[in-house]
Amino acid sequence: MQIMIHEAKIADVPLLIQARLDFLRTLGHAVPEEEEPAARKQIEEFLHAELGKQIFAWLAMADKQIASVGFLQVFTIMSHPNARSGRYGRIVNVLTLPEFQRQGLARAVMQRLIAHARELKLDYIGLDASPDGRHLYDSLGFIEQHADHPPMILFL
Secondary structure, rough: OEEEEEOHHHHHHHHHHHHHHHHHHHHOOOOHHHHHHHHHHHHHHHHHHHHHOOOEEEEEEOOOOOOOOOEEEEEEEEOOOOOOOOOOEEEEEEEEEHHHOOOOOOHHHHHHHHHHHOOOOOOHHHHHHHOOOHHHHOOOOOOOOOOOOOOOOOOO
16 A cells, blocks of 8 residues: 655645544544534634645545644744744644554654745744654654643633
8 A cells, every 4th residue: 555645735624624633532632522513614614724824734645544644833923032033833633543653654744744844944843742752753853841841721
């Protein structure tokens, strides 16, 4: 089976929606069945508005099935010591389906995301590493920042 990797386009939005929901499910944050139609609609509207502008995705496809996927989201902020231009990226939703794991697909997708971040001249890219993905991210040069200051969140 041949794997093809390509940058996602609008025609790929249905695949990206499913990938997002699968990613959330994998992390233990499955969208409740009764909320799934609204979640699908929100993801679809977001992707139609922002794909190729503030969010980019690469897909590794085995025939017509996603084998691996990853997203790069771009943010513009006020100048910061780590982002002097005020532009940085965040890698989100890196997922490789179990039957395609350990074949280098996540690495290939990540390499394309990193290359695109460089093309966009972003100051840096960040991510949250799962225990399963930590080795890959370390091997790609990601370093831990502020281990003594873990991310925090306030729900509004």
